[in-house]
Amino acid sequence: MVGAISRRRFIRISGAVAGLALAAPVRGAASEAGLVVWRGTMLGAVATMKIHHRDRGEAERLISAACAEARRLERLFSLYLEDSDLVRLNRSGILVDPAPEFVELLGAALRYAELTGGMFDPTVQPLWELYANHFAKADADPSGPDQASVKAALACVGYDRLSVSRDRIVAPKGTAITLNGIAQGYITDKVVDLLRSQGIAHTLVDMGETRTIGARPDGASWDVGIADPELPERTQAVLQVVDLAVSTSGAYGFRFDPAGRFNHLFDPATGACGRLYRSVTTIAKTATAADALSTAFSLMDQMPIQALMSPAGIERVHLIDAAGSVADLVA
Template sequence: MTRTLSRRRFIRISAAAAGFSIASLDRPALAGAATVTWRGTMLGAIATMEIHHEDRGEAERLVSAACMEARRLERLFSLYIKDSALVELNRTGILADPAPEMVDLLSISQRYSELTGGSFDITVQPLWDLYARHFSREDADPTGPPPAAIEAALTLVGYRRLSVNRDRIVMPHGMALTLNGIAQGYVTDKVVDLLRSHGVVHSLVDMGETRAIGSRSDGTPWQVGIADPKVTGRTETILPIVDRAVSTSGTYGFQFDAAGRFNHLFNPSTGGCASRYCSVTTVSRTATAADALSTAFSLMQDQRIRLLLPNLDIERVHLIDALGTASDLIA
């Protein structure tokens, strides 16, 4: 099998083409302020935190606490930790006495499914499994899985068949969930909540999705660079961000085949893959909304996105179509 894997979400901070770190690009901090930067991985994505605090020791303690919280949530939402709550739910079809965060995230997911008419749907994991099995074979048909196999997988897709309440989460046998289109944003928001509760007013958090707390320490906006999907290493545009979150979904983020015809952004209605845009970037007050809706918008015509914006917590949508032409929709 040939796969091209960069990141599910391909956002780089500041001058992404040069590969600089956040710290090396930041302007000098305010007098007496310390800057602590952490880098690692979370939910399968590159993760970073940059915290400005007048007490370096306190900043380091906050980074440690934020990482512990993120890891705790990762053990709920990850598909890759064998004993995670999500893996147990997918294996058994039931999760008794679920963690409040699991109930919260699944409830939010269902709300976005309703708001987007099903374009966002966390029950598409059977499609992922089908495409992964198909393209793992050496003799895989380059035109994709057989239509009958796609139809069979679609019988296991449907967010309305997922029952979520505080006591238990239940779904029919054979269904499976993926939270890859929303969990990174949710974890980012939870880390932001923790840092704010301890008085942090200048920070940039990226647990797979990016969210700014306030501005930079010198009062200027954070600079979030959006990758050019057509030219590796080039930044297509830079967004100035203050107290906002940014998420990008791109068809180039994960591709099952060398030709790039089949990717991780599945259409829950047809079983096919997104092809209308190379990338969709959303700006929102929360990383959860930005994450989920960049995924959903990848399947929609721009006219439909524009009609939905007044009902969603999205302020700006930056689209790069299949030809590489960029456009912006403003709420």
């Protein structure tokens, strides 16, 4: 396989610190008085928090609290922690007395599945496993898994197969759930809620998806640079964001094969990989919505995307199609 386990990181935040290993808060530039920056990783993706606060000690306390909350939620939703609630559910097919946040997030995933006619589907994990196992072989057929195998995997896909209640979550045999298309946004929103409750009014939070609290302290917008999918070191567009969330999905974020024909964006109806766009960027009030819909819109034509923007709470969509043409849709 080509690429890392985590999904894409296409969004470049103006002034944000590049993510490394988990690190203690570091001082911001002298021109940004009262700024404390934390950098690290969360759910396998680069994570950044920029908190503006007069009291550095209080800012560091809030960052520690936010990271602890994010780690707690990661232990619920991660596919890569053997003792996570999600891994236990996929292993046994049932999760008794699930955490309220697990029920809330899976409920949101099912609502977006209904809204998009199944284009967002948290049960596509069998397709991921099929493609990952196929291309892990030294003699893998470059044309991908055979149609019989794809059909067998698709028989286990379908969000309507899940039973979700406050008491238990049940998935039939063969069904496996991934929350990678929505969990980062949800965690980002929870961190924002925590910081807001503590009086923070000017902050950028990126827990794999990006959301801002208010504007910068000087009243200016946060500038979000969208990388050119073909030349990621180059900015293709700059979006001005105030109190909004931004998420980008794209086929090149994870490639199973060296040729890049097969990626992590699966069509739940056919089992094929999305190739309509090089990248899809969504702007919304919440990172949960932006995250889920950037995934679903990657599989949809422009007209149905436009029709769903208002019902889905998406304010703007920035598209770069397979030919490199750019379109901006506004709700």
